[in-house]
Amino acid sequence: MVNITINHLETSVPEGTTILEAAREIGVHIPTLCHLDLPDIKMVNRVGTCRVCMVEVEGKWNLTPACSTAVTPGMVIHTDTLRAIRARRTVVELLLSNHPRECLTCERNGTCELQSLAAELGIREIKFKGPRIHTEKDTTSYSIVRNAEKCVLCRRCETMCNEVQTVGVYSAVHRGFDCLIGTAFDLPMLETSCTCCGQCVSVCPTAALTETDDSAEVWEAIANPDLYVVAQTAPAVRVTLGEEFGLPVGTQVTGKMTAALRKMGFDKVLDTDFAADLTIMEEASEFIHRMKHGGRLPILTSCCPAWVKFIEHQFPDLLDIPSTCKSPHEMFGAIAKTYLARKLGVDPAKMVVVSIMPCLAKKFEARREELSGHEVGSNVDYVLSTRELARMIREAGIHFNALPEEDFDGVMGESSGASAIFGTTGGVIEAVVRTAACWLDPENPNPQIDFQQLRGIEGIREACVEFAGQKFCVAIAHGLGNARKLLTDIQEGKAQYDAIEIMACPSGCVGGGGQPYHGNNMEVLTQRACAVYNEDKGKSVRRSHENKEVLALYKEFLGEPYGEKAHELLHTRYQKRDQI
Amino acid sequence: MxxxxxxxxxxxxxxxxxxxxxxxxxxxxxxxxxxxxxxxxxxxxxxxxxxxxxxxxxxxxxxxxxxxxxxxxxYSLFNLEKKGQFKINVCLGTACYVRGAETILAAFEKELGIDQTETTKDGMFTLDSIRCVGACGLAPVVMIDDKVYGRVTPGDVKTIVDEHLGQGGQ
Structure with a gap:
């Protein structure tokens, strides 16, 4: 232990502790900007670039960055001297002198960390005048918009993309005043290996990285009387949307969300959970088919579009292992524009499917060539993130918290508990196992429903489940760095599994890149996951193959699961992509 | 060439x-x-x-x-673009500057038809400026690769260029 003094308070902390950590421990607040420690997902950004956390250390002539300086025995630290306070103000003023000060019209107005910092330090005037960096916005990606003019060079995105996700799209490039966090060869984002997971957006303190905004197009479609606009909502949206309206983290707002969508003017308010059940029917069938016919195992879940893009760029030799199932919202689109359109007597060409997703990669996915075509055009026309939906609800003047609870519309609105847990890490594989357990052991009068061994928050988990006298080994990874480890083991023949679930975002979709900002607090993700499991528990039907609307769909339209019609509408293919 | x-x-x-x-x-x-x-x-x-x-x-x-x-x-030492066969560097250090280095640079720009940092279309010359090379007594100074030219006048520029054009490809 090391004895130190901070602002005349004596304390003792373990060796290696930084001044910032020690100060936080005893309730002394030091402002920070670039610093970000998320130990749960092994994200450590201690680059010390912003100098906002400067403090005075007795015996040192210059000021010291608290975030990246370890305490030493007998250190006497002052965080609240005039010199330290002035230095921090100067640093923020310098940052602001090269920042477009357009807070009123900025996407991050109200959630920007630089804005809060300026408020906290009471900045009223920026003394420094000089040239500002001017760059073009990169709007090439279907998911993420880069605006380097608003970048404070904190390098959180770089750490997230390189260390946590191991994708490596960002790096500090060029030099001095021209330095920016850019891509290889200044390539537009669309031409890089970016998986569109949006985790960089989740940790960006400003609006340098934001999601593409599709709300205007959706409002247009809703207002167009010739179009029939269908909304579908992902499992993880209903447990986070409330946060945008000040409700406690983990509040389930399924009923209010449905009511809000109806008020906004969607013609049908339906549920991606229905399609999650459909996905399980197909994926469990594909799994059993591969098992019985000597197909390649493990089977990898394919619900997560960022993970699918990751394997296409990084492991092109493994493209035969992911399940060929489209992701649930894409299945939904394909069925809505055929089966549902026919049932409703709506011209499929006039039907617009809007997916409300916790995800930014779904925006990219919706633009994939292989997910349009057939007779239906694009399966999904627009994807909105949870944040975008919240903005639209506010824009429409809807008092969200006062809304009554309403149900989804029918035909594609029913869902099981198995689909609800798609929203968190381990959920998809548990849903598959629930159904496979029944199908492979039809004699068992009381098949298992809850598979606790598949739940949890560790980055890579493995477990074996047994039914019908057979043992199945499954693995679960969330976060693309963990996915890479698992895939490398498979590639090298070190790991033998029957099935694997991979989600690109830490904690799965509850931590998705399109979710309300978690404020750098990972506890939020755990609470959201709890809400997902509560939703599951509250359902009367908890296995996908018992969903009556799904069964009706097969009976009336699709025929057999994994059959010909199902292949045509519900399955897809993958393509090799460059690594850059 | x-x-x-x-x-x-x-x-x-x-x-x-x-x-x-x-x-x-x-x-x-x-x-x-x-x-x-x-x-x-x-x-x-x-x-x-x-x-x-x-x-x-x-x-x-x-x-x-x-x-x-x-x-x-x-690192400015790394080139990301192909350079010409001859690298012309006009010294813009203080001594050279006060003795008219800017007019020398302008003369090279005119003679070669390129701006500073650019390379001629035929791939022969890249024009750039440097700071003091420590030969202030010879100001203004021009360096072509490792060779130093001292007391250069704008009138010398064409001769220097032609001399190298003659060497090109040898």
Missing amino acids: TQETAEWTEPAEPAEGYPEIDALFDSLPNKNGALIPLLHKAQEVYGYLSQEIQVYVAQKLNIPAAKVFGVATF
Whole structure:
């Protein structure tokens, strides 16, 4: 232990502790900007670039960055001297002198960390005048918009993309005043290996990285009387949307969300959970088919579009292992524009499917060539993130918290508990196992429903489940760095599994890149996951193959699961992509 | 000018690999920190760091191409574009400057039809400026590759260019 003094308070902390950590421990607040420690997902950004956390250390002539300086025995630290306070103000003023000060019209107005910092330090005037960096916005990606003019060079995105996700799209490039966090060869984002997971957006303190905004197009479609606009909502949206309206983290707002969508003017308010059940029917069938016919195992879940893009760029030799199932919202689109359109007597060409997703990669996915075509055009026309939906609800003047609870519309609105847990890490594989357990052991009068061994928050988990006298080994990874480890083991023949679930975002979709900002607090993700499991528990039907609307769909339209019609509408293919 | 006599060799297609880079990589006892030596070697052999070479080095070291590009753009010593056979550097240090170096630079720009930092279309000359080369007694000074020209006047510029045009390809 090391004895130190901070602002005349004596304390003792373990060796290696930084001044910032020690100060936080005893309730002394030091402002920070670039610093970000998320130990749960092994994200450590201690680059010390912003100098906002400067403090005075007795015996040192210059000021010291608290975030990246370890305490030493007998250190006497002052965080609240005039010199330290002035230095921090100067640093923020310098940052602001090269920042477009357009807070009123900025996407991050109200959630920007630089804005809060300026408020906290009471900045009223920026003394420094000089040239500002001017760059073009990169709007090439279907998911993420880069605006380097608003970048404070904190390098959180770089750490997230390189260390946590191991994708490596960002790096500090060029030099001095021209330095920016850019891509290889200044390539537009669309031409890089970016998986569109949006985790960089989740940790960006400003609006340098934001999601593409599709709300205007959706409002247009809703207002167009010739179009029939269908909304579908992902499992993880209903447990986070409330946060945008000040409700406690983990509040389930399924009923209010449905009511809000109806008020906004969607013609049908339906549920991606229905399609999650459909996905399980197909994926469990594909799994059993591969098992019985000597197909390649493990089977990898394919619900997560960022993970699918990751394997296409990084492991092109493994493209035969992911399940060929489209992701649930894409299945939904394909069925809505055929089966549902026919049932409703709506011209499929006039039907617009809007997916409300916790995800930014779904925006990219919706633009994939292989997910349009057939007779239906694009399966999904627009994807909105949870944040975008919240903005639209506010824009429409809807008092969200006062809304009554309403149900989804029918035909594609029913869902099981198995689909609800798609929203968190381990959920998809548990849903598959629930159904496979029944199908492979039809004699068992009381098949298992809850598979606790598949739940949890560790980055890579493995477990074996047994039914019908057979043992199945499954693995679960969330976060693309963990996915890479698992895939490398498979590639090298070190790991033998029957099935694997991979989600690109830490904690799965509850931590998705399109979710309300978690404020750098990972506890939020755990609470959201709890809400997902509560939703599951509250359902009367908890296995996908018992969903009556799904069964009706097969009976009336699709025929057999994994059959010909199902292949045509519900399955897809993958393509090799460059690594850059 | 022909290919064979050029100072640098045209970078090979990535499919064929870059043997000089491979050889240096294999000879390094510690592969950590190999990035800058590999980039130096590539520039020495090929004259500049093409995108293909940067991607090749990235794959060799198993690091993102963005990181390689970050390092290549950080150090001004690395060229990202192909340079001319002769590198003309006009000194703009204080002594040269007060003795009219700017008019010398302008004369080269006019004679070659290019601006500072650019390369002539025929690949012969790259024009740039440098700061003091320590030969202030000879101001204004022009360096062409390693050769120093002192007390240059705007009238000398054409002669100097022609002299090198004559050498081109030799």
